[in-house]
Amino acid sequence: MSSPVIEALKKRRSIYGISKENVSTDERIQQIIEETVKYVPSSFNSQTSRVVLLLGANHDKLWDMTKETLRKVMNNEEAFKNTDQKIESFKSGYGTVLFFEDMDIVKNLQDQFALYKDNFPVWANQTSGMIQLIVWTLLEQEGLGASLQHYNPLIDEQVQKEWKLPASWKLIAQMPFGKPTAPAGEKEFMPIEERVKVIK
Numbered sequence: 001m002s003s004p005v006i007e008a009l010k011k012r013r014s015i016y017g018i019s020k021e022n023v024s025t026d027e028r029i030q031q032i033i034e035e036t037v038k039y040v041p042s043s044f045n046s047q048t049s050r051v052v053l054l055l056g057a058n059h060d061k062l063w064d065m066t067k068e069t070l071r072k073v074m075n076n077e078e079a080f081k082n083t084d085q086k087i088e089s090f091k092s093g094y095g096t097v098l099f100f101e102d103m104d105i106v107k108n109l110q111d112q113f114a115l116y117k118d119n120f121p122v123w124a125n126q127t128s129g130m131i132q133l134i135v136w137t138l139l140e141q142e143g144l145g146a147s148l149q150h151y152n153p154l155i156d157e158q159v160q161k162e163w164k165l166p167a168s169w170k171l172i173a174q175m176p177f178g179k180p181t182a183p184a185g186e187k188e189f190m191p192i193e194e195r196v197k198v199i200k
Helices: 004-011 026-039 056-074 077-091 103-112 119-141 156-162
Strands: 049-055 095-102 169-180
Touching: 004 119, 026 049, 026 119, 049 056, 049 119, 056 077, 056 095, 056 156, 056 169, 095 103, 095 119, 103 119, 119 169, 156 169
Parallel strands: none
Antiparallel strands: 049 095, 095 169
16 A cells, blocks of 8 residues: 555654754744644544754753753663763754643543543543654654654653743653664564454
């Protein structure tokens, strides 16, 4: 099967080797994020997702902050060497997309619709996942490599404080991106018959 959407999904990969050279424009990256956030569906049209785009010194600051937080947690310089290299590879990129969910909206929905109370956090995460995938795929189409990282909740408080974000915004994931400097590794696939069943 071939379609523009499927072809785009096939090309989207985790790219860890990235540089600060921009192959798009800040305005185009912003447009990708804004349109994705606007048009991705959410349960009850709750629109719980929030996104922060960090560029320039703010991007660097995020990864410096993350590195120092991890250094304190690991408390072992020898063991920290690999982590240090990994964080520096993210910092070497052009920018980072931060994905959040506004938990105040989630809580309000839980209060209004008690029958679905346990579902609203799950549905919010599903919306965030859709946004992450679409942003990731569209960045790839712009010629930018990206990967998805999860250093939350270790860095949540610092991120919130540094960029003066509402306390209700829960950090879900971080996506460093930049011009690819190395290809993605090989990817193995399970037999699709084990993952998809057709019942007629």
